[in-house]
Amino acid sequence: MNNQVENSRMFKRGSALGYLEDEDRFLTARADPEFSFGVIGCGMMGQEHIYNALLVGRAKIGGLYDPAAKSIDAATRLIARNGQQEAPRIYASLAQAVADPDTDALIIATPNYTHIDVVRTVVGSNKALFVEKPIATTVADAFEVCQLAAAHSQPVRFGLQYRYKSVYAEALTEVFERRSVGRVHSVNMLEHRFPFLDKVQQWNKFSAYTGGTLVEKCCHYFDLMNLFAGGNPRQVFAVGNQAVNFHNFVYDNKKADGLDQAQLSIQYDNGVIGGFSLCMFTPGTREELVVCGDAGRVHASESARLGEANENRLEVWRGENAASSVRAPEYPSYITKAGHHGSTFFEHLSFVDELSGGVVSGPNLADGLWSVAVGAAAQLSIERGAAVDVAEVLPAGFDPAHWVKTNFQED
Ligand SMILES: NC(=O)c1ccc[n+]([C@@H]2O[C@H](COP(=O)([O-])OP(=O)(O)OC[C@H]3O[C@@H](n4cnc5c(N)ncnc54)[C@H](O)[C@@H]3O)[C@@H](O)[C@H]2O)c1
Known part of the structure; x- marks a missing residue:
């Protein structure tokens, strides 16, 4: 550092x-x-x-x-x-x-x-x-x-760098280093934002190219939820549709088909429950993470109305166990402005540290896979209108005991 x-x-x-x-x-x-x-x-x-x-x-x-x-x-x-x-x-x-x-x-x-x-x-x-x-x-x-x-x-x-955003990095410190919430029982996340931006050849409007919105965009959030939940995701129930965006969008004679709103419930194998809300037709951006445990609650958010500055907020409620606090974690502005609220900068720092033989940190290979698995299970759940066992989307020969996610719970 x-x-x-x-x-x-x-x-x-x-x-x-x-x-x-x-x-x-x-x-x-x-x-x-x-x-x-x-x-x-x-x-x-x-x-x-x-x-x-x-x-x-x-x-x-x-x-x-x-x-x-x-x-x-x-x-x-x-x-x-x-x-x-x-x-x-x-x-x-x-x-x-x-x-x-x-x-x-x-x-x-x-x-x-x-x-x-x-x-x-x-x-x-x-x-x-x-x-x-x-x-x-x-x-x-x-x-x-x-x-x-x-x-x-x-x-x-x-490239799962959201764990380096200042609000989530501080939430990780509260939950896993200070143990401010005690044992984690639920993790809820929300992403409300503007529609997908234009891309070269508009690949992000088509599920065939993205894997579906819940894989493309939301793997970031599932990675964070998986991290805070500790266990492996076992079952996913999702609803969602293409409610507002890109109904008139045609490229290469193909109509856009990405969903723009969804709600998910996730059951983890250690008893933790998760919820996720996506809305992609919001005049601004708001992300929220709420982690509840038997000793407290941590609520991290980033929020900006369209065209306005972002505000970070971290609430730590510890009741009668210890002092509660509200703060606004921030990196220096030239780091925050470097992209994704400074998380890409810290992702690069950790990458070059590893290249120079230093500490190996950041998402492991299994984190990448599990983040896609939750998104794929959610897409399938929407198609079927029923809950999906994550095991069903995992490939034959996949051994969860071998592909172990980052688990700060056990540190
Ligand atoms: N980590 C994050 O926060 C984050 C944010 C945005 C995008 N992404 C990811 O980054 C990737 C790129 O997204 P983007 O927003 O930059 O898209 P983009 O359309 O802006 O850029 C993609 C570029 O790749 C080029 N390209 C296409 N096929 C190629 C090939 N086979 N070899 C070399 N170049 C090729 C295109 O010409 C284009 O210039 C996607 O996987 C996207 O999901 C990650």
Whole structure:
């Protein structure tokens, strides 16, 4: 952890001292990057990774691969604007990116349905891998991604970074370090937000490309719920539909089919119960996490009306057990603004720490798989109008005793 104000990125980023000679730089000196990343898929999320990798300052962007010229242009300009003088290589194919001997890791930020093929192609390489969420669009493919990752010679990381958002990171500290709620009995989450944004070739409007909204978007929330619940999800009942958004949206002669509202109940195998509410036609964004235990309640939220600033809030209610509190956990604004409320920055810090032989932290491979499994079970439950045993969507040969999620309960 970087705990020295002297090393703060605030000083290194400022341009006010741009006139200084290199020998006069101390607070503003930048270290040479230790790593070089190839970025596969340079759209919205690929660019967020580039920005954060450069902000963290321990990696340069060695190369880019994306068939869309505008994505490559935007990524190249972003790199130049953020202090990297050396232009990245532009690869003509994924094979070329894999063959580049000068990169240490590949960041895969392509559309969901492409992850499986990209991972199949890159696993032979001697490079660390970072695969965006959801790791695949089906549980079977997600399992294959996990198996390939487990056999890979270098670290593999999945993009489930919401656990690094300041409100959830603090909620994790309250629940698992301070034990503020005692034993956890229920976990409820809510995501109310605006519709899916435009994407390159609008892949996110079609379930065939996303895996369904509950896999695509909500794997983040299921990962958090799984983390706080501790046990494995056993049964899911969901209702939902395409209520408001994109009824008139046609692309390539296909009508948009993603659902935009849903409610879920989840039964965990350790008795914890979970609830989740999704609404994607809200004028603003609001996320909430409520964890109730036998000794207290933790309520974390992020909230912003359309076009307005976000407010973070964390309520810890401990009754007569200890002091209760309300606070607003925040990172420095230049970190918060770097994307997903600062969580992508901390995800990158933890990734480069692992690459340099430091602490291995962040989501494990099983976390990636279970987050997809809950989403797939929920999609199936909506189709059937009945509760679904999660075991039904898990692939043949899947052994839950082997694919163990992160469990802070046991620490
Ligand atoms: N972790 C998060 O919070 C978060 C947020 C948004 C998106 N995502 C994930 O990131 C991924 C990308 O989403 P996005 O929002 O950047 O989409 P996007 O459409 O903005 O960008 C995707 C890019 O990938 C390129 N591409 C498509 N197929 C490719 C291939 N085979 N090889 C290389 N490039 C290819 C496209 O041309 C495009 O430039 C998705 O899996 C999405 O779910 C994660």
